[in-house]
Amino acid sequence: MVKLNVELLYARAKLVKDEDLRNFTILCLDRLPDYFWLKPSSSTGKYHPSDEHLPGGLALHTARAFDVGERISNSMLPNCNPDIIRVSLLLHDCARYGVDKVPSVHSLNNHADLGADWVAKMAKEIGLDTKLPSVIPPIVQCIRSHMGRWSSPMPEGNDALIVHLADAVAAEYIPVKGEKLPE
Secondary structure (H helix, E strand, O other), X not given: OHHHHHHXXXXXXXXXXXXXXXXXXXXXXXXXXXXXXXXXXXXXXXXXXXXXXXXOHHHHHHHHHHHHHHXXXXXXXXXXXXXXXXXXXXXXXXXXXXOOOOOOOOOOOOHHHHHHHHXXXXXXXXXXXXXXXXXXXXXXXXXXXXXXXXXXXXOOHHXXXXXXXXXXXXXXXOOOOOOOOOX
16 A cells, blocks of 8 residues: 555656646655655544555545645636645645654644745755745745644635645545545
8 A cells, every 4th residue: 555655646746737846846755754655644543534544644645635636726727826736735744743764653733834844945955946936935835834723824825725625625535435445
């Protein structure tokens, strides 16, 4: 299941239309700590669907949030930026267990801030913050605010609201009748 979830995220990263953003997203996925791919989406088992409580569940949740975001953003065009939403959703939980080599035992309450700061640092490291100054700050803001009322700041603007809603809906994911879950 873990290998499948890795493939799910890289396949979705290829849907980012802007080449620089697509390459940046793939670079970020490449640099995620190894444990990102192995951790469950919920460290307590209180939140998220039960199949996301297994190893690889965090990546599965990320793919589901991305898919929900795609559906919402398609209905909001032209009043949103799908690439900002795609990148933000692929990276929104990148620091759920921290950004160090050794993961936290539990998901971190400040993971939105840690993840936003990590993504901003990655963009600056490769000069994308100056090459795409109208895109990187909104991605960072979407990641920072993706938890909505459970964190601060609240989402502002359509892109950030879509990222928040996609994450919240995916966290309550229930397979539709006949849908086959990844094995």
